[in-house]
Amino acid sequence: MKENTFEIAQKKIHVLAFLIDFTIYATIITILGYFFGGTLEDAFGFRLNVLATLTILFMGFFLWPISEGLWGQTIGKRIFKLKVLSDDYKPIEMGPAVLRALLGFIDYIFLAGLIVATTNDKNKRIGDLAAKTIVVQLKK
Template sequence: MVVEKLDTLQTVELAEGIEIRLRIAGPLVRAGAYLVDLVIRSAILTVISLAMAISGIAIGGKVAMGLFLLAWFLLDWFYPVIFEAGKRGATPGKRVAGLRVVQATGSPITLGQAVVRNFLRFIDGMPFFTYGIGLGSCLASRRFQRLGDLAAGTVVVYTKTAPEIIIAAPPPMQSVPISVGLTADETRALVLFRERAGLWSEGRRAEIGDHVSALSGASGTAGVNRLMSMAHWVQEKREGGT
């Protein structure tokens, strides 16, 4: 039985066919970041309340209370929005935990996305500010997205990703001539497959190779080896012609 970790490294394929890897943060580390932000906001509100208590003598108690409530509203609703829509994409709590908020494609989030994900935090916090709905959504989502994240199209990731161990591509043992005609782009793609194969895991190489099994006549590792040999033949032919 395989148990999935709460923090995972996931592959995201963009529309251009480019793959990026995001280390998605689980609910535990995100809860820790939230607590840090809660302490910071509480400290700010404490300072504001003291300032309003002192200034209330001059401006009146009702005015001071109104200003305090306005400050509480702005801090509670816009504190995370301002920081997450900024250059770092993270509140101070997330920065301490080494996290940031990004789009599902890995790009920085927009102001609109920051507003949506944080304004829906009220629903995620239900029932009775226990964050039961938000936690349930995180655990049910492959990318640990609460409802605000799902609506905004955002994910919370680690700012630093541990380097992935790449299995070296197997060197071709022999050259295999290509028996069918390929266009210049197809030939270039075949050569690039051999040159970049070392950047992919063995499973990813086999997955790509299976898409052109009609050319190699095989699938899996055997298909990869045959494509490598074909690419080797193309390169040898080029070098022989120069």
């Protein structure tokens, strides 16, 4: 990929892409909870059976890294024309995609990724630093 076909992704666009991905994930969880979970426990959760729970865990651990590992994008990133590349601007591989996803829980839950991203010039969160990846905005 040529370096002049993209620029470093802005934090706010990256956050918006994450919110779209998270909304899709939350919608899928709600649908699974409704059809396979049984009773509604409260306004925010379901009592899930084993199959639904395993499906949700599988999706949470593999949905993002598989799509990023195969295409360099999640649905949210595709909408905003963002792409995950390696530090040398080559397509990301599955190993770094999985590492990004695992560390993403720390990044998003504690907002540590946003704090770290504001302290470096390439807007890299903890997962990007560890996996040696970068999120770029495609110009095309």
